[in-house]
Amino acid sequence: MRLGRISYVNMAPVFHRLEYDVEEITGVPTALNRMLLDGQIDVAPISSIEYARNADHLRLLPRLCVSSEGAVDSIQLVTRLPLGRVRSVAVTPESATSVVLTKVLLPGAEIRPFEQDADARLLIGDAALKSAFEDPTPHHDLGRLWLERTGLPMVFAVWAAPEPVVEGLSDLEHALVASVRLARSEPEKLAYEASARYGYPAGFLARYFEKLRYSFGPRERAGLYTFLEMARDVGELHHVPELRFARDLRVPLS
Numbered sequence: 001m002r003l004g005r006i007s008y009v010n011m012a013p014v015f016h017r018l019e020y021d022v023e024e025i026t027g028v029p030t031a032l033n034r035m036l037l038d039g040q041i042d043v044a045p046i047s048s049i050e051y052a053r054n055a056d057h058l059r060l061l062p063r064l065c066v067s068s069e070g071a072v073d074s075i076q077l078v079t080r081l082p083l084g085r086v087r088s089v090a091v092t093p094e095s096a097t098s099v100v101l102t103k104v105l106l107p108g109a110e111i112r113p114f115e116q117d118a119d120a121r122l123l124i125g126d127a128a129l130k131s132a133f134e135d136p137t138p139h140h141d142l143g144r145l146w147l148e149r150t151g152l153p154m155v156f157a158v159w160a161a162p163e164p165v166v167e168g169l170s171d172l173e174h175a176l177v178a179s180v181r182l183a184r185s186e187p188e189k190l191a192y193e194a195s196a197r198y199g200y201p202a203g204f205l206a207r208y209f210e211k212l213r214y215s216f217g218p219r220e221r222a223g224l225y226t227f228l229e230m231a232r233d234v235g236e237l238h239h240v241p242e243l244r245f246a247r248d249l250r251v252p253l254s
């Protein structure tokens with residue numbers, strides 16, 4: 001099975017002790033989004049907005065997502081201006097969901113390619129973590145702004161598989177969930193190993209992993225639907241799809 005892996009430290013808990021035979025295909029979110037839709041990967045964590053745009057031929061893993069309830073640390077809008085005065089945002093090419101989240105939260109701002117000058121810059125993943133750690137310019141955490149606006153968690157990524165789904169998908173999901181559980185039960189080991197691999201201080205990473213959520217429960221699903229409705233309202237989605245899960249395929253047709 002070809003399994004996508006986001007090239008950021010946010011995947012460390014999911015792959016902490018993954019006991020399943022997979023070929024790992026690593027990339028930034030927009031690269032994994034494209035590879036999954038092109039059929040080069042069997043299952044991957046992809047940007048939640050990209051799932052919604054292609055929901056009619058994808059199935060979701062029901063137990064996993066990448067979300068936060070409040071500050072996430074790794075999705076940052078960096079600007080010297082007060083947010084209310086930001087008229088343009090240069091966005092990282094690695095993100096799909098957070099670009100739309102920026103449009104939802106700052107509907108008046110123009111979105112520009114990363115290379116261009118703008119009032120603010122949108123960073124995600126390890127670049128956002130590093131910037132929040134090193135750059136004294138004010139950073140606005142989009143997970144926190146989303147919670148203040150809606151009272152809900154923000155779902156950045158979901159695990160999706162193209163239909164017909166690859167065999168063994170629910171066993172893989174079980175193995176991913178077991179890895180996250182084990183990671184949660186030994187947070188120091190997780191933080192030290194992730195620190196050795198990704199190069200951030202272990203204590204800093206331990207705090208980061210506490211903010212990230214991987215279980216895809218009712219509150220996360222409510223947060224996702226709310227985000228998709230708001231994405232539709234700003235013209236970034238034609239319609240809000242039903243969330244269709246891989247598990248549903250097990251129900252016998254009769």
Ligand SMILES: C=C(O[C@@H]1C=C(C(=O)O)C=C[C@H]1O)C(=O)O
Nearest residue numbers: 029047074095096097098125156
């Ligand atoms: C929390 C994160 O969420 C990421 C944000 C994504 C996006 O904006 O499209 C996609 C995948 C997630 O890994 C992060 O990587 O920092």
